Amino acid sequence: MTLQVENLTLYYQTLRGDARALEDATFKMADGEIMGVAGESGCGKTTLGHGIVLLKPPMKFVRGRVVLDGEELPIWDMERMREYRFRKISIIPQYAMNALNPIRKIGTMIGEVVRSRGIDYGAILPELKRRLDLVGLSHDVLKMYPIELSGGMKQRVVLVLSTLLNPSVLIADEITSALDVSTQKAVMEMLVEFRDRGFVKSIMVITHDISILYQVADSIMVMYAGQLSEKGPTEVIIHRPRHPYTKMLIGSLPKVGVRYAETRLSGIPGSPPVLLDPPPGCRFQDRCPVAFEKCRDVPPFLEIEPGHFVACWREY
Amino acid sequence: MGLKARSEFLYFAWRNKKLRVGLAIILFFALMAIFGPFLAKYPPNEYVEVAAFPPSREHWFGTTIFGQDVFSQFVHGLRATFIVGLIGGTIGTLLGILIGFTAGYRGGMVDEILNMITNIVLIIPTLAVLIIIAAYLTVRGILTESIFIGLTAWPWAARAIRAQTFSLRVREYVDMARISGMKSWRIIFGEIAPNMMSYLLLVYILQFGGAVLNAAALDFIGLGPTDTVSLGLMMNYALLWAALPLKIWWWFVPPGAAIMAIVGALYVTNVGLDEVFNPKLREL
Amino acid sequence: MMRLDRVSKIYRVGAFGARKLPAVCDVSFDVRGGEVVSLIGESGSGKSTIGKMILRLISITSGKIWFNDMDISTLKGNALKEYYRRVQGVFQDPFGSYNPIFKADRIFQIVRREFYPHIPQADWDEKVERTLTSVGLNPQQVLNKFPHQLSGGQLQRFLIARALLLDIEFLVADEIISMLDASTRIDVLNLLADLKARGLSILFITHDLSLGYYISERAVILYCGRIMEMGRTESVFSNPIHPYTQLLMDSVPRLDQKWAKTVRSVEDGDKAHLAGCVYYPRCSKGTPECTKAIPPLVEVAPDHWVACHRW
Numbered sequence: 001m002t003l004q005v006e007n008l009t010l011y012y013q014t015l016r017g018d019a020r021a022l023e024d025a026t027f028k029m030a031d032g033e034i035m036g037v038a039g040e041s042g043c044g045k046t047t048l049g050h051g052i053v054l055l056k057p058p059m060k061f062v063r064g065r066v067v068l069d070g071e072e073l074p075i076w077d078m079e080r081m082r083e084y085r086f087r088k089i090s091i092i093p094q095y096a097m098n099a100l101n102p103i104r105k106i107g108t109m110i111g112e113v114v115r116s117r118g119i120d121y122g123a124i125l126p127e128l129k130r131r132l133d134l135v136g137l138s139h140d141v142l143k144m145y146p147i148e149l150s151g152g153m154k155q156r157v158v159l160v161l162s163t164l165l166n167p168s169v170l171i172a173d174e175i176t177s178a179l180d181v182s183t184q185k186a187v188m189e190m191l192v193e194f195r196d197r198g199f200v201k202s203i204m205v206i207t208h209d210i211s212i213l214y215q216v217a218d219s220i221m222v223m224y225a226g227q228l229s230e231k232g233p234t235e236v237i238i239h240r241p242r243h244p245y246t247k248m249l250i251g252s253l254p255k256v257g258v259r260y261a262e263t264r265l266s267g268i269p270g271s272p273p274v275l276l277d278p279p280p281g282c283r284f285q286d287r288c289p290v291a292f293e294k295c296r297d298v299p300p301f302l303e304i305e306p307g308h309f310v311a312c313w314r315e316y
Numbered sequence: 317m318g319l320k321a322r323s324e325f326l327y328f329a330w331r332n333k334k335l336r337v338g339l340a341i342i343l344f345f346a347l348m349a350i351f352g353p354f355l356a357k358y359p360p361n362e363y364v365e366v367a368a369f370p371p372s373r374e375h376w377f378g379t380t381i382f383g384q385d386v387f388s389q390f391v392h393g394l395r396a397t398f399i400v401g402l403i404g405g406t407i408g409t410l411l412g413i414l415i416g417f418t419a420g421y422r423g424g425m426v427d428e429i430l431n432m433i434t435n436i437v438l439i440i441p442t443l444a445v446l447i448i449i450a451a452y453l454t455v456r457g458i459l460t461e462s463i464f465i466g467l468t469a470w471p472w473a474a475r476a477i478r479a480q481t482f483s484l485r486v487r488e489y490v491d492m493a494r495i496s497g498m499k500s501w502r503i504i505f506g507e508i509a510p511n512m513m514s515y516l517l518l519v520y521i522l523q524f525g526g527a528v529l530n531a532a533a534l535d536f537i538g539l540g541p542t543d544t545v546s547l548g549l550m551m552n553y554a555l556l557w558a559a560l561p562l563k564i565w566w567w568f569v570p571p572g573a574a575i576m577a578i579v580g581a582l583y584v585t586n587v588g589l590d591e592v593f594n595p596k597l598r599e600l
Numbered sequence: 601m602m603r604l605d606r607v608s609k610i611y612r613v614g615a616f617g618a619r620k621l622p623a624v625c626d627v628s629f630d631v632r633g634g635e636v637v638s639l640i641g642e643s644g645s646g647k648s649t650i651g652k653m654i655l656r657l658i659s660i661t662s663g664k665i666w667f668n669d670m671d672i673s674t675l676k677g678n679a680l681k682e683y684y685r686r687v688q689g690v691f692q693d694p695f696g697s698y699n700p701i702f703k704a705d706r707i708f709q710i711v712r713r714e715f716y717p718h719i720p721q722a723d724w725d726e727k728v729e730r731t732l733t734s735v736g737l738n739p740q741q742v743l744n745k746f747p748h749q750l751s752g753g754q755l756q757r758f759l760i761a762r763a764l765l766l767d768i769e770f771l772v773a774d775e776i777i778s779m780l781d782a783s784t785r786i787d788v789l790n791l792l793a794d795l796k797a798r799g800l801s802i803l804f805i806t807h808d809l810s811l812g813y814y815i816s817e818r819a820v821i822l823y824c825g826r827i828m829e830m831g832r833t834e835s836v837f838s839n840p841i842h843p844y845t846q847l848l849m850d851s852v853p854r855l856d857q858k859w860a861k862t863v864r865s866v867e868d869g870d871k872a873h874l875a876g877c878v879y880y881p882r883c884s885k886g887t888p889e890c891t892k893a894i895p896p897l898v899e900v901a902p903d904h905w906v907a908c909h910r911w
Contacts, residue, residue: 015324015327040781040782040783041781151643180642180643180807181642181807181809181848181851181852181853182642182847182848182851184851184853185850185851185853185859189859208781208782209853210782210855211853211854211855212853214853214854214855214858215853215858215859238855248783249782249783250855252782252783252785252786253782253786253810253855254786254789254810254811254813254814255810255854255855255856256809256810256813256837256849256852256854257813257837257856258810258813258814259813259814260789260790260793260814260815264790265786265790265814266786266787266790267782267783267784267785267786267787268783268784271751271753271784487696488691488692488693488696488697489696489697489698489699491652491655491657491689491691491697492691492697492698492707492759493710494657495655495656495657495684495688495689496684496707496710496711496714496715497680497681497684497685497715498710498714507699510699510701510702511699511700511701
């Protein structure tokens with residue numbers, strides 16, 4: 001088991017009280033697993049990714065444990081996490097590619113990051129160049145400024161940098177959402193290749209686009225309003241989902257080959273609850289067509305078949 | 317502004333120490349400028365007492381070398397200072413708004429021409445021009461001085477507003493207003509300007525402070541109003557009549573300290589407001 | 601209805617506009633009455649520029665845009681306002697389309713002030729409520745609120761309602777659902793489709809092929825400001841001829857089919873202007889011939905056009 005998360009609960013401090021962004025998340029990621037995390041805005045997927053690696057105010061640690069390769073991570077302590085970050089567990093935050101310092105050359109920037117972790121840039125340079133070759137970038141990018149690179153090229157640079165020290169886990173947050181479809185495919189395939197080559201053991205791919213996960217992920221975890229709804233092997237989640245939310249979400253996606261005139265798709269009526277004061281129990285209950293009294297209690301995230309977890313009272 | 321946004325603004329405004337201190341100082345001097353002249357027992361330029369009398373119960377701030385009451389000069393001068401700040405600052409801000417909005421919203425040729433004019437006025441040594449103009453006018457009042465100061469102080473305000481307008485002009489709600497067939501001036505003052513209110517307020521505060529300083533400088537070198545008193549003029553006379561070597565400190569310390577305090581407080585207020593308006597600078 | 605005739609937009613950049621930066625080149629297509637046309641392209645393809653030229657938010661460098669045989673580039677004052685009465689737009693960012701310091705329903709007041717100043721307030725309010733209901737909103741729930749109190753989907757419906765308050769015939773919908781959540785976006789898309797059924801013409805600008813396929817009769821594929829392929833949606837999607845369209849079709853993530861293992865085609869940042877096909881630097885089928893001349897749009901099958909030397 002590369003990564004184990006137990007009862008992880010994270011809130012955001014706001015002026016009007018705590019926003020309960022992530023509630024009792026419990027799941028595991030196996031060695032070599034590419035796990036997709038899907039959900040709509042505000043579902044807690046970004047909070048989950050950031051909370052494991054980059055927990056800082058206004059985000060607040062409430063409870064829970066994160067175990068990486070058998071060792072508990074002190075995720076509530078930004079300072080102590082420095083030891084693990086980048087070496088053992090890496091994150092590519094959303095918009096990372098736009099956060100590159102515009103006045104630093106790519107090579108200089110990588111050198112600074114590496115040296116700040118006490119590693120000799122010269123010693124790691126051959127490996128860096130080998131990996132740039134792998135993602136189809138010429139070595140000249142090291143001498144270029146971020147502005148000279150396209151979005152796809154920057155994202156590949158960030159990918160190479162964040163996995164340079166062969167971390168156990170990479171968390172990739174919406175790394176392709178700003179890219180065009182053709183580039184999207186290339187970056188995602190590189191992610192898979194990095195896993196296959198052992199540059200990184202397991203990858204958590206956070207995205208709102210479930211059809212991308214279908215292409216590359218081994219398993220998919222669906223979140224809704226801060227709660228885990230369902231987790232299972234990719235084929236199971238896409239073709240045999242059990243949670244009403246997963247079913248409706250997948251049913252609302254237009255596919256090439258589906259025409260309005262022939263098949264009229266429908267969305268999910270209503271909107272997610274406000275996280276400052278969410279209703280008790282299952283947070284999907286207000287929009288759920290099969291909700292009943294029991295849904296006022298929080299449903300357990302139960303394994304209904306090997307590797308397939310569902311949080312829904314209708315499964316009992 | 318929404319009710320929630322407004323109360324949030326007040327919440328952060330009250331928590332901001334810089335803002336509280338700055339506003340308190342300005343308020344103190346403003347009240348003194350408004351009510352001080354009623355408290356003063358003597359007309360500011362009348363010779364009422366023995367020369368160079370130190371502060372006493374009768375003359376709170378002492379008297380000048382001519383025997384004028386320094387307190388009355390001070391409160392009248394304070395009034396003049398605020399008038400210059402208000403008029404000069406308003407003119408500078410209005411011109412800046414007019415030119416900045418036009419250049420920023422219209423863009424293209426209009427922008428390039430206005431930008432050229434702005435840059436020319438910006439690099440002209442303002443003080444030198446003011447000296448020349450002031451030297452030609454034999455009778456000068458607070459009003460003319462304020463107008464001159466306002467007429468030369470607008471360029472950087474125009475530049476700042478132009479830059480802001482540029483960034484707001486491409487917002488989608490401005491496009492929305494355009495495809496509603498709204499006229500340009502309506503878009504500028506109905507859609508863009510309301511979103512820059514905090515920014516315009518900051519511009520005004522800085523223009524106000526700048527006008528006060530400029531006026532003090534002009535007065536100090538003897539090119540101020542000829543028919544009244546001002547804080548700068550007081551210092552000018554103090555210098556001319558050797559208050560410094562004669563150690564008549566009560567003559568020049570009050571006006572100097574007041575100018576410093578007012579301008580300083582304006583800048584501190586400005587920084588405080590900036591922190592309140594800019595969520596990134598807020599401390600939760 | 602709306603016809604673009606060799607429309608180009610060239611930006612001049614640098615000192616004295618010395619360098620030319622073409623955003624849209626020689627684009628011609630038309631949108632007929634009661635038809636949805638998808639304008640599909642990646643970022644930087646010029647698709648939004650075309651929408652903005654139709655809405656007169658950006659000037660046209662060369663070419664003409666005809667709306668019912670009227671040249672729109674010369675419209676001024678009242679004539680332009682009458683044009684906006686019939687042609688409207690909705691943009692990508694639902695929150696950005698509202699002035700954040702005012703209530704969201706202010707957009708309706710503006711429409712009344714600008715277009716219907718003579719309608720009594722009570723009649724107008726009733727018309728607004730009727731229109732809101734017709735776009736699937738509950739007036740009681742959404743009126744008198746600030747933009748941040750409404751969801752993205754509600755705000756986009758608001759904007760569609762705003763357009764419907766006018767005597768609208770043509771709507772430019774620029775990526776209007778790309779920022780909405782998956783569970784709500786399809787309903788906004790369905791709403792557009794219903795409007796089409798009522799006779800409205802729509803230019804649906806998107807980067808998402810499956811959305812384009814879902815809603816439109818005809819599709820225009822754009823790359824670097826030029827049309828690569830266009831025609832009836834079924835023909836273009838089921839029988840893509842241009843290598844670029846083929847690449848797009850292969851790259852779309854689908855839920856019914858996994859990505860084929862194809863040769864990777866990633867841009868290397870080389871955007872040098874060639875005398876020939878703009879797609880040549882990324883094309884897997886290019887030959888030296890492609891660099892010599894710009895391929896013309898050729899009708900390869902009834903209502904199916906392709907701009908490629910190698911088809």
